[in-house]
Amino acid sequence: MNFSSQLLFFFSALGAFNGLFLSAYFAFFIKNRNRSTYFLAGLLFVVSVRVTKSVFLTFYDDISTHFIQVGLSACLLIGPFLYLYIREAMKPKKHGFYGWLIHILPVIIIMTILGYYFPYSDHQYLWQRSVQGYLSWLMFTQWFIYIILAFGLIKPILLKLPSKTEKLSSKEIWMTTVAIGVFIIWLAYFTSRYTSYIVGALSFSFVLYLSILFWILKRRKTSLFFEEHQKYASKKITSVEANDIEKKLSVIMETEALYKNPDIKLKDLADKLDVSSHFLSQLLNDNLDQSFAQYINGWRVEASKELLKDNENYTLEAIGFEAGFSSKSSFYSTFKKVTGVTPAIYKKQVS
Known part of the structure; x- marks a missing residue:
């Protein structure tokens, strides 16, 4: 690789690897973990896996087809984890302890079946966005539907954006940022045929670091991932x-x-x-x-x-x-x- 390619690889891969790190942090190390943080960790993980596949496929032609298969299949979980994270963050514990399984378990089963009967190694045309790329269109459509559902949940928040009297809380701003960020990543991949395949990975790096910058600038005594009433928990x-x-x-x-x-x-x-x-x-x-x-x-x-x-x-x-x-x-x-x-x-x- 020449220097420009190395630079491009570095910035696109950096977001993916940091996404994996943050996923582990939210899932195992952050204090006061709850279901919303686990869903956020799941969202970061599947997006990072998808982006990592894109990065290595762009710069290394001999990448394993099994890894490509895993990366493509991860797309089917991005939308559900986004929807579940926002739903849980807005209305915690209102949907039953196992209510989230209906959005995750069927997808994992479908991913397994598709990977077994139509592996990427033998049916590349099905997984590529072409006229016959039925599986690719299925993934992007399912991903987009969940994005729409997520935006439906934050509609009351979006309606407050132009208001001068109703201020958004940090948690509301964060949820909106996550939803818009996932949509940007979806759009980058969906239009990659007309731009470049690496744009999706770069967009994730951009969204991730912009979100981290926002968190640093807006950081208060509470985490952005938990209920607002925890803000003053130490001084009742x-x-x-x-x-x-x-x-x-x-x-x-x-x-x-x-x-x-x-x-x-x-x-x-x-x-x-x-x-x-x-x-x-x-x-x-x-x-x-x-x-x-x-x-x-x-x-x-x-x-x-x-x-x-x-x-x-x-x-x-x-x-x-x-x-x-x-x-x-x-x-x-x-x-x-x-x-x-x-x-x-x-x-x-x-x-």
Whole structure:
């Protein structure tokens, strides 16, 4: 290999090997492991195996066909592990202990059958994306379907991206990054016929290191892979202290209607209570099980419900602004998320 090829090999292989290392780290060494971390480890492992195959196949023509077979088959598990990781991270322990097997076990059985009856060594045309590459099209289609399912799970998060009042948590940003990253890798491999086969491996290295950089920049006292309430696990607020602050908080919100300010910040409310922003954030997360945005929007929704009952001459948009929402779309999406119906339907129900 010349120097440029060696450089290309180094950067594409580096992501794959580090992906394998991180997979082992999340599966065996990280503290407070749970199912979401195991699914993330599985996702990193199968993507790394797929990428490793691509790297060696590009630079070494005499690579074992059995290794190629394993690398290609790993594609069938990328989508399921992505979906399971996001599902578990968003709704932990809501799907039964063995509910994940329906997404993994059939795929492993299918991989084994296909590898036995249609091995890559004898049926290369089936595994290559050509007119007769039926198995290749099957893998990419199945992978893409699971990507769509994963994006369906994070749809509420994606809807909050343009909002100025609803801030994403670190975990929400991380899940979105993982889903988008897997889609980029899928797209790179899917279009490799028109670019280069190594683009898929390079895209994985890029996504992996960009995600690591993001984690370093956004790192806090909690891991991005666990529940938000673990953030303050080492410094619990006593129940007596929490009840006292909660009462003061409710009085201030009722008397001063701070939620009507669309630009209100956590620090603004903390200053009113004469506590630190960190303390108030901990109180909301640990004792009320809400983020600051969720807490403020809860007051806004209640205020808008009263306005919908008593103001026949107000437009829905005006009611939203009066309650403190910064936009019509934010009002509609938040109101429906909290009440289960749109403002218009609610107004008809209470009229």
